[in-house]
Amino acid sequence: MSDASLRPDVALSQDGVPVRRRWKGNGSMIAGGLVVVVFAALALLAPLLAPTDPNAINLGQSLRPFGFDGHVLGTDNLGRDLLSRLLYGGRITLISSVGAALLATGLGTALGLIAAYYKGWVDVVVMRLTDILMGFPFILLAILIVAALGPSTVNALIAVAIANVPFTARLVKSEAARVREREFITAAVALGARHGRIVWAHMLPNIIGITVPTLFMTTGWMIGQTSALSFLGLGTQPPTADWGSMLAESQNFMASLPQVAMLPGLTIVVAVVGLNLFGVGLRSSLLREE
Numbered sequence: 024m025s026d027a028s029l030r031p032d033v034a035l036s037q038d039g040v041p042v043r044r045r046w047k048g049n050g051s052m053i054a055g056g057l058v059v060v061v062f063a064a065l066a067l068l069a070p071l072l073a074p075t076d077p078n079a080i081n082l083g084q085s086l087r088p089f090g091f092d093g094h095v096l097g098t099d100n101l102g103r104d105l106l107s108r109l110l111y112g113g114r115i116t117l118i119s120s121v122g123a124a125l126l127a128t129g130l131g132t133a134l135g136l137i138a139a140y141y142k143g144w145v146d147v148v149v150m151r152l153t154d155i156l157m158g159f160p161f162i163l164l165a166i167l168i169v170a171a172l173g174p175s176t177v178n179a180l181i182a183v184a185i186a187n188v189p190f191t192a193r194l195v196k197s198e199a200a201r202v203r204e205r206e207f208i209t210a211a212v213a214l215g216a217r218h219g220r221i222v223w224a225h226m227l228p229n230i231i232g233i234t235v236p237t238l239f240m241t242t243g244w245m246i247g248q249t250s251a252l253s254f255l256g257l258g259t260q261p262p263t264a265d266w267g268s269m270l271a272e273s274q275n276f277m278a279s280l281p282q283v284a285m286l287p288g289l290t291i292v293v294a295v296v297g298l299n300l301f302g303v304g305l306r307s308s309l310l311r312e313e
Contacts, residue, residue, distance in 0.1 A: 052304025058297025131191025139199035153189035236306035243298030
């Protein structure tokens, strides 16, 4: 028996490796976590870090390069400070993406748990509904929803959340179905425990290893999706900046100043990769996988 196993403050995973050591050795989670923390801090501190008003127009200083007259990252076609717009745009993009991910993961988890627990006709109805939603191409379904509700940040959030509910529901249902057959669930049913308590107090905690990492990976996916809708003019509306709308506004000026499109595009890529790395690493640790 190792020294670590004799210490009450050191938790061991199923393979006998201290959990703390497994987390320290999880490169994906560490790298992704650093990206998540940095982006969250930049979004929260945007009012303090942004050098100017992100919507302040100065046509006399349009399309200026790095470092011009105090503009660290230059300016866009309307002379607006790119650093300020990236920071404030990050707030809008991250808030809408996290909101959409929470909504999609929450609804998908609820549907997946209900389908797995009740089985029978309930399972059939829930899965057929998800099949119908998955039958539509994502972007088409999102466009239809936004067209019905009207273009805005909130409506884009709702659209991408609804479009992603089926994927979470199917993932959760497959995992919850295995938990449903375990002995402690059978015992709870036999003892007459309420259905709601069994689902939310016994089954849900046993699928956290799937749902929490999925939330982070879904957030990364949502960044790309909400940005795509904004790029198409269906999300955040001018003059408010988000990364997708910044890409749309800059596409005609790439030849003159490539950074106006490269900066928001690169920011989206780094944020998505970071969230996915963190989600994959977290899932590996929670599920005690190597």
